[in-house]
Amino acid sequence: MFRSRANSSAEKTAATDKVTADLSKQPRDPQAPKGRPTPKRAVAQSQRRSVAAPPANRKEAMKRQREARRVDLAKQREALASGDERYLPVRDKGPVRRFTRDFVDSRFFVAEFFLPMAVIILVLSMIQVGNLQTIALLLWMIVIVLIVIDSIGLAIRLKKQVNARFPDEPKRGVIAYGLMRSLQMRRLRLPKPQVKRGERP
DSSP states (O other): OHHHHHHHHHHHHHHHHHHHHHHHHSOOOTTSOOOOOOOOHHHHHHHHHHSOOOOSSHHHHHHHHHHHHHHHHHHHHHHHHHOOGGGSOGGGOSHHHHHHHHHHHTSOOGGGGHHHHHHHHHHHHHOOSTTHHHHHHHHHHHHHHHHHHHHHHHHHHHHHHHHHHOTTSOOTTHHHHHHHHHTSOGGGOSSOOOSOTTOOO
């Protein structure tokens, strides 16, 4: 009698082990519990913080807006230094504007040296020696003429290149954008130049 009970118990244990092994081989239902341990309190709190709750009042909403604006401005500053298109200001976004920047940055322009030359001419005009004031005035006229000629050439070449490369893209304000960039010293331009002198875009 005891032997039969022992044999029956062994058979039940073997059957249970077999069913368990078969279940472990089956794919888990995605909707079923994952069987992972409950996360610790710190992890659960950090997960709850990541889900932004609606602002409780107007003051809280304004605070969140200021924080979001601060984050956006920080991303814009980084983008202006790195050239990351995702966070650039609207006036600098797009393939046409990027090509315009590269077109200007790859060349020398008289206008970008306007500020240092203006300082030199101003100093010369203040020196009461001989004909220095006349020379300073003549230099000033030469610089202005060279800038005008250079800017006209830039506008013609840039318009031709943009129309050829981007026939279907909106090009409003592109020429003025390029001219304004050519007036700035290279090291002060934003977004920062991404091409070297002589490197054609």
